[in-house]
Every structure is written in C-alpha cells, then in structure tokens.
Amino acid sequence: MDHHEEVTDDFQGIKVWWTSIKKDPQTKSFSFYPELDERRFFKLTVHRRYRDIIIKSYIDHVIKEGKATAVKNRQRKLYTNNASKDWHGWRGTKWSHVVFEHPATFNSLAMATKLKEQIKNDLIKFTKGKDYYAKIGKAWKRGYLLYGPPGTGKSTMIAAMANFLNYDVYDLELTTVKDNSELRKLLIETTSKSIIVIEDIDCSLDLTGQRKPKKEKDDDEKDENKDPVSKKKKELEEEASKSSKVTLSGLLNFIDGIWSACSGERIVVFTTNYVEKLDPALIRRGRMDRHIEMSYCCFEAFKVLAKNYLDIDSHELFVKIEKLLEEVKMTPADVAENLMPKSVDEDEETCLKNLIAALEEEKLKAEQEEKEKEQDSNKKDEKDKEANGVSVKEIKENGFTENGKV
Numbered sequence: 001m002d003h004h005e006e007v008t009d010d011f012q013g014i015k016v017w018w019t020s021i022k023k024d025p026q027t028k029s030f031s032f033y034p035e036l037d038e039r040r041f042f043k044l045t046v047h048r049r050y051r052d053i054i055i056k057s058y059i060d061h062v063i064k065e066g067k068a069t070a071v072k073n074r075q076r077k078l079y080t081n082n083a084s085k086d087w088h089g090w091r092g093t094k095w096s097h098v099v100f101e102h103p104a105t106f107n108s109l110a111m112a113t114k115l116k117e118q119i120k121n122d123l124i125k126f127t128k129g130k131d132y133y134a135k136i137g138k139a140w141k142r143g144y145l146l147y148g149p150p151g152t153g154k155s156t157m158i159a160a161m162a163n164f165l166n167y168d169v170y171d172l173e174l175t176t177v178k179d180n181s182e183l184r185k186l187l188i189e190t191t192s193k194s195i196i197v198i199e200d201i202d203c204s205l206d207l208t209g210q211r212k213p214k215k216e217k218d219d220d221e222k223d224e225n226k227d228p229v230s231k232k233k234k235e236l237e238e239e240a241s242k243s244s245k246v247t248l249s250g251l252l253n254f255i256d257g258i259w260s261a262c263s264g265e266r267i268v269v270f271t272t273n274y275v276e277k278l279d280p281a282l283i284r285r286g287r288m289d290r291h292i293e294m295s296y297c298c299f300e301a302f303k304v305l306a307k308n309y310l311d312i313d314s315h316e317l318f319v320k321i322e323k324l325l326e327e328v329k330m331t332p333a334d335v336a337e338n339l340m341p342k343s344v345d346e347d348e349e350t351c352l353k354n355l356i357a358a359l360e361e362e363k364l365k366a367e368q369e370e371k372e373k374e375q376d377s378n379k380k381d382e383k384d385k386e387a388n389g390v391s392v393k394e395i396k397e398n399g400f401t402e403n404g405k406v
C-alpha cells in the first residue's frame with residue numbers, strides 16, 4: 001500500500017478501514033551511520049460499537065491469514081548436502097541451496113487419476129495431523145516409497161508434492177555422507193515443512209540391514225572358534241565398518257529418533273528402481289507409510305500428457321493408442337518424448353502418429369524377443385533330451401523326476 005492509501009475489509013458483516021501511514025524520522029543528525037528508515041504503520045478504523053469483536057477475533061484472523069500468505073508466497077528452496085570437508089571455515093555450510101522452481105503439479109503428472117487423488121488426500125490429511133501425531137506420541141512425519149522403472153515420474157512426483165504442499169526440498173545424496181554421525185548432523189539442520197528426498201536407495205545404501213547370508217555367517221563362526229586372535233581382529237573390523245557406514249536401518253532409526261525430538265512436519269521420500277532388492281523388514285509400513293508404484297504409461301496417463309504437450313482432450317487416434325498402450329510397456333517419459341512436436345509445423349495428428357509408430361515398433365520388438373526366448377528354451381530342451389533322454393519341458397508337463405515318473 002502507498003502512503004495514505006486506504007483499503008476496506010469485511011469481517012462477519014462489519015466494515016473496517018485500513019490506512020497506510022508513513023512517518024519520517026524527526027531528528028536529523030550528522031552521523032557516519034545510515035539514517036534510520038522512515039516508520040511505516042497501518043491504522044485500523046472501525047465503528048466504536050464493533051471494537052470488542054474486532055480486537056478479540058479480527059486481529060487474530062488477520063495475523064493467521066498473513067502468516068499463511070507469507071508461507072504461500074515465500075520463495076522455496078532446493079537443498080543439496082555438501083561433503084563434510086566443506087562444512088567448516090567461514091563460508092562452510094552443510095547444505096547448499098538454489099531456488100526451487102520445478103513446474104510439475106499433480107495436474108500435469110501423468111498417472112491414474114484415482115491414485116493421484118489418493119496421494120493428494122493422504123498429503124492433506126498429513127498436513128492437518130499435528131494434533132493427531134501429538135496424541136499418539138509420534139513424530140509428525142510421513143514416509144513414502146516411490147518405486148518403478150526409470151522414467152515413470154518418481155522425481156516429477158516429488159516436485160508435484162513439494163509444489164502442492166509449498167514445502168522446501170532437501171535432496172540428500174547419501175554417497176557423500178561418510179557415516180551415521182554426519183547423517184545425524186545433516187538431518188538435524190533440515191527445517192520444518194520440508195520433503196527429504198533420498199533417490200535410488202538401492203544404489204546408495206547397504207540395504208541388508210547388516211544381515212549376512214547364513215552360510216557366510218556359519219563360516220565366520222567356524223573361523224572365530226579356531227583362532228581367538230583373528231576373532232578379536234574381526235570384531236574390531238566389524239565395529240569400525242558399522243560406525244563408518246550409513247545403512248538403511250540406521251537411517252530409518254535416526255529419522256524416527258531425531259524427528260520425534262524436533263518440531264514441525266517433515267516428509268521423507270525414498271525412490272528406487274528395484275523395490276525387490278529392499279529388505280521387507282526395513283520398508284514395512286510405519287517406516288515408509290505408503291508404497292507407491294510408478295508404472296508404465298496407461299491410457300489415463302497418456303491423456304494427461306496429450307493435454308500437456310498438445311493441448312487436446314480427445315482425437316480419433318486415441319482409440320488406437322489406448323489399445324497399443326494395453327499391449328506395450330512404455331514409460332510416461334518415452335510417451336512424452338514421442339508425443340512432443342519435433343518442429344513448429346508438426347500438428348497434433350502428426351505427433352499422435354509419431355507415438356503410434358513408436359508404440360508399434362516397441363510391440364514388434366517385444367514380440368521378437370518373446371520368439372527368441374521361446375526358440376532358446378526349445379533348443380535347451382532338445383539338448384537336455386539328447387543328454388538325459390528326457391527334457392525339462394517333459395518333466396514339467398508329465399511329472400517326471402530324475403528317477404522316473406511320479
């Protein structure tokens with residue numbers, strides 16, 4: 001508002017006037033220091049009969065709305081962790097940041113509408129859950145595991161979540177974190193209303209929870225029984241490696257522990273291309289509350305991409321595309337790539353035809369691969385038959401065992 005500008009507001013049917021007032025500093029003195037800034041304030045005018053209600057309720061309402069608007073308008077940040085050698089010194093920090101400006105939203109995210117709505121509702125419920133988490137005595141945090149092949153939109157989903165909630169994003173690169181103590185220091189510095197992202201956990205962490213296969217364990221036990229010196233040495237080595245590594249179980253325990261002691265809400269998102277590699281005990285619900293599969297492009301997801309890239313809701317070629325998408329596995333990233341106009345004069349029909357051509361090529365490739373696999377398996381069967389008189393196929397089909405028919 002400019003100097004002396006006036007605006008009116010309405011609160012429960014009561015009209016109030018706000019006026020902006022500026023006052024220059026009264027005394028002017030010579031000083032090496034810059035002069036005090038002018039004083040600015042707002043005057044609130046209301047009829048005397050509403051004085052109580054305005055003081056009791058309206059001022060609170062204005063402060064609350066002001067805070068919400070400030071959060072909405074604040075510039076959000078994308079943080080990445082620095083290596084610990086850069087933490088010290090006069091410019092040393094644990095996290096570096098840039099302005100977070102990813103344009104992804106849930107509207108532009110290509111995935112099944114029902115799942116999208118479920119995720120949005122889950123996020124809304126979480127943000128309103130302060131009292132609930134306090135009541136059950138748990139940290140106000142929620143963990144999501146996003147899994148699926150590359151190019152299915154895991155990173156895009158994280159950006160959409162951050163934009164939906166107006167949260168900052170901390171992209172935690174675990175390969176630069178030396179040990180659990182560094183991890184703890186990094187996590188403690190994250191702020192409330194943020195999403196902590198750990199991408200490709202299968203690549204950056206010991207996922208076994210430090211369990212060993214049974215055979216290896218038995219061998220170790222035998223060695224240790226034999227020689228007390230090597231036993232002690234092994235114990236020391238194990239101790240050292242435990243404290244110098246970040247493990248998924250360690251990470252999850254920290255997250256539970258640290259954030260129970262910190263105020264504010266946080267979301268943790270893990271992504272992986274290989275969910276089957278993760279130890280089920282470590283990704284059980286409660287640790288990672290929601291497991292979301294980001295899958296190949298379905299027709300519903302395609303329609304979102306067609307709207308994003310070509311600004312169309314329907315076209316006669318959609319029928320053919322729907323059928324092909326049921327038969328061919330193509331990621332939303334690849335669908336988007338094929339759909340995107342290659343030059344300014346490519347119209348939507350050409351773009352849709354480009355996609356159809358790519359899908360048909362994929363279909364042919366898949367069929368060819370299937371054929372080759374079958375031929376290989378037949379060849380192997382023939383070899384087995386030559387060598388053993390019976391093939392694996394026959395064993396399966398007729399119930400033969402190595403000793404004869406069962």
Ligand SMILES: Nc1ncnc2c1ncn2[C@@H]1O[C@H](COP(=O)(O)OP(=O)(O)OP(=O)(O)O)[C@@H](O)[C@H]1O
Pocket residue numbers: 108109110111148149150151152153154155156157273294332333334336
């Ligand atoms: N579901 C989707 N909705 C909209 N765009 C998508 C989607 N999936 C992929 N894309 C497009 O493909 C690009 C790559 O996708 P993204 O990086 O989100 O995939 P990812 O699953 O995180 O891959 P990776 O596992 O390799 O990290 C995005 O920049 C986006 O343009």
